[in-house]
Amino acid sequence: MTKESTATIKLTKSEIEWNIIALAIAEKSSEMHDKIENAKSYKKLKEDFSKIKNDIIEGEKNHGA
Numbered sequence: 422m423t424k425e426s427t428a429t430i431k432l433t434k435s436e437i438e439w440n441i442i443a444l445a446i447a448e449k450s451s452e453m454h455d456k457i458e459n460a461k462s463y464k465k466l467k468e469d470f471s472k473i474k475n476d477i478i479e480g481e482k483n484h485g486a
Contacts, residue, residue: 434474434477434478437470437473437474437477438474440470441467441470441471441474444463444464444466444467444470445463445467447459447463448460448463448464448467451463
């Protein structure tokens with residue numbers, strides 16, 4: 422297996438929220454068009470973004486932001 426490159430992307434909390442919304446729409450659209458593998462990928466990304474958002478919110482609570 423070849424090593425895959427990575428990138429670090431800076432997003433604000435609101436940009437993360439917009440990505441979650443867009444991924445939810447893409448997931449539902451994929452399901453409607455029987456693109457189940459795509460829907461699974463969108464769902465996983467949506468879950469990852471949701472965890473990141475929740476981590477940010479928790480960090481804000483702990484640090485008084």
